[in-house]
Amino acid sequence: MxxxxxxxxxxxxxxxxxxxxxxxxxxxxxxxxxxxxxxxxxxxxxxxxxxxxxxxxxADAALFRSLVSASASQAGETAIADSLARLDQSMNLQDSANSRSPAALIGKLSSALQAYSASPANETAAQLTLDAAQDVVASLRDAATAAQTERRQADIGIASAVNDVNSLLARFGALNSEIVSGSVSGADVTDALDQRDDVLLELSKIVGVTTVMRSNNDMVLYTDSGVTLFETTPRHMTFSETTNLSPGVSGAAIFIDGVQITGAGAPLALNSGTIQALAKIRDELAPRFQTQLDEIARGLVAAFAEKDQSGAGGKPLPGLFTYPGASEAPGASLMAGLAGAIEVNANVDPARGGLITRLRDGGVSNDPAYIYNSSGATGYSTRLIELAGADAAPQSFDPAAGLSGSGSLKDFASAAIGWLAAQRKQSDGATSYFDALVSQTTQALSNATGxxxxxxxxxxxxxxxxxxxxxxxxxxxxxxxxxxxxxxxx
Incomplete structure (x- = not known):
């Protein structure tokens, strides 16, 4: 040389x-x-x-894909777990001694009626029974409000998430263009690649994503159900909030370039991510619990209804429990929103001009044909004993609640709380699993590429x-x- x-x-x-x-x-x-x-x-x-x-x-493409997938599932399960936890907290279910669940308070009402039936002339026992009935009503109304709040917050969350998706896709598009042009010219695009990965990871938490790599580091994005999110240019996600998500009203669907990705009939429904979870809360979980609460309320009105004592065959009328506009006791069909409207009948509430003795004597409807204690005896207990067992009497329930179509009010109310507990246990388990998976995958990816x-x-x-x-x-x-x-x- x-x-x-x-x-x-x-x-x-x-x-x-x-x-x-x-x-x-x-x-x-x-x-x-x-x-x-x-x-x-x-x-x-x-x-x-x-x-x-x-x-x-x-870089480790396999580990990064695993992290993207796990992050989408983790974010979705966390959103569901948090929502179910709030429903749980609204009824103080974790404190069995002070639970505000309808099932627990219906049981306390039955105990109060039993105590009242042992002393039918005792005004204090009558007032305690009325207080217990009002507690049942309050628990149903509060739980219904909590369910509707979760639906409304989920709808608001979807709107925010859709805006975030469109913003992230715009950022992704800018970085992708920089990477492709830099790869063609031979420029250093490694920082841009890191930034694009960060955007993709954030996007995956909102909507499940799959990727396809093309020449010059060009990346194409699809939802986990196969709808194109980005190919050269970002696709636009659209959604309109529902201002009045009352019971029985469905929330709006989400679309990507006209393709429906949530809701009934969606041909390519999302499988993971926050948006999918919020749609499930709004359209499935909270409405199902609301339906169960409505059936408990309907069952209460029916179980405590008064029957015609004259023999004329009059229709059963609302007794201790009623609702605005009630002209007769309800049948076995769902009444959407009843849990939020049920109330203690004013005719038995002294604070609203009623007579508390109507609990014992009947005639809550002010119709003499529905009076049970026709003699007016202060020691009369037959009606109170009947009411004390009303929660255990068999009746029919609407299958839309997703529980047994027949059984006692007590069992149905307990099954509704059991359903919520089962949903929460399942979601908590899934959240713990994906938390661990994301943590382990993040560490493995850091070890490999950090x-x-x-x-x-x-x-x-x-x-x-x-x-x-x-x-x-x-x-x-x-x-x-x-x-x-x-x-x-x-």
């Missing part, structure tokens, strides 16, 4: 090592920053020494030694040239 060649190789080596040191310094400065991958200098060896070809990054400070410092020392060696070689070549030139001049 000539001195000229040796000098060129040494000079080129210094340039390559300088670039490698720059990359290592870049990694060291980014150590500990989430989402930043380790960068590496791309080096190629040739006849004239090594050449610096650009900057690459550490910056290891110890490794980078070791590499930096090695590069500095290599730089010094190349510098000494170049210095030796220059010295030889100087000696040669001196000899020629002599």
């Amino acid at each position: 000539s001195l000229t060649s040796a000098g060129a190789v040494a000079a080129k080596s210094l340039g390559v090592i300088s670039n490698e040191i720059s990359v290592a310094s870049r990694n060291i400065s980014a150590a500990g920053i989430a989402g930043v991958s380790a960068k590496r200098a791309k080096i190629a060896a040739g006849d004239e020494g090594v050449a610096f070809l650009g900057v690459g990054r550490a 910056v290891n400070l110890d490794d980078q410092m070791t590499q930096m020392l090695a590069l500095e030694n290599s730089y010094q060696a190349s510098a000494k070689l170049l210095e030796a070549v220059n010295s030889l040239f100087d000696s040669l030139l001196s000899a020629i001049r002599a």
Whole structure:
């Protein structure tokens, strides 16, 4: 090798090592920053020494896909678990001694009626029974309000999430264009690739995403159900809030470029992500619980209704419990929204001008034909004993509630709380699983692609030694040239 060649190789080596040191310094400065991958200098060896070809990054496509999928499931299950927890808290279900569930308070009402039947002339016992009935009404109304609140908040959350999706897709599009054009020109696009991955990860928490890679690092996005989210340009997600999500009213569906992705009849419904979970809360879980509450309320009105005592065959009329506009006791069909409208009959409430003794004597409707204690005896207990067992009497329930179509009010109310508990247990279990999966996958991905400070410092020392060696070689070549030139001049 000539001195000229040796000098060129040494000079080129210094340039390559300088670039490698720059990359290592870049990694060291980014150590500990989430989402930043380790960068590496791309080096190629040739006849004239090594050449610096650009900057690459550490990547593990399989692990990243797993993280994207797990993040979507985690976000969705967390949203459902949080919603069910709030429903649980609205009735204080975790405190069995002070539970405000309809099932628990119906049981307390039955106990109060039993105590009242043992002392039918006792006004205190009568008032305690009325208080227990009002507690049942309050629990149903509060639970119905909580269910409707969850529906409304889910609808608002969907609107916010849709806006976030459109914003993230716009950012993704800008980064994708930068990456593709940079890949074509040979520019360093590693930081843009990291940023695009971060946007994709955020997007996956809202809507389940699958990806397809094309040439020049171009990426195409689809929902986990197959609807195109991004291909060269972002697709637009649309949704309109429902201002009055009253019981029985369905929320609006979500569309991507006219393709329905949530709601009944959606051909390509989402499978994971926050939007899918919020739609499930709004359209399935909260409405189902609301329906169960409505059936409990209907069952209460029916169970405590009064029958015609005259023998004329009059229709059963609302007794202790009623609702606005009630003209007769309800049948076995669902009455949407009844849990939020049920009330203690004013005719038995002294605070509203009623007579509390009508609990014992009947005639709550003010119709003499429905009076049970026709003699007016203060020791009369037959009606109270009958009411004390009303929650255990068999009746029919609407199948729309998703529970047994027949049984006692007590059992149906307990089954409704059991349904909520089962849903929460399932969701909590799924949330714990995906929390662990996301944590483990994030750690594995960090280990595979993140910056290891110890490794980078070791590499930096090695590069500095290599730089010094190349510098000494170049210095030796220059010295030889100087000696040669001196000899020629002599």
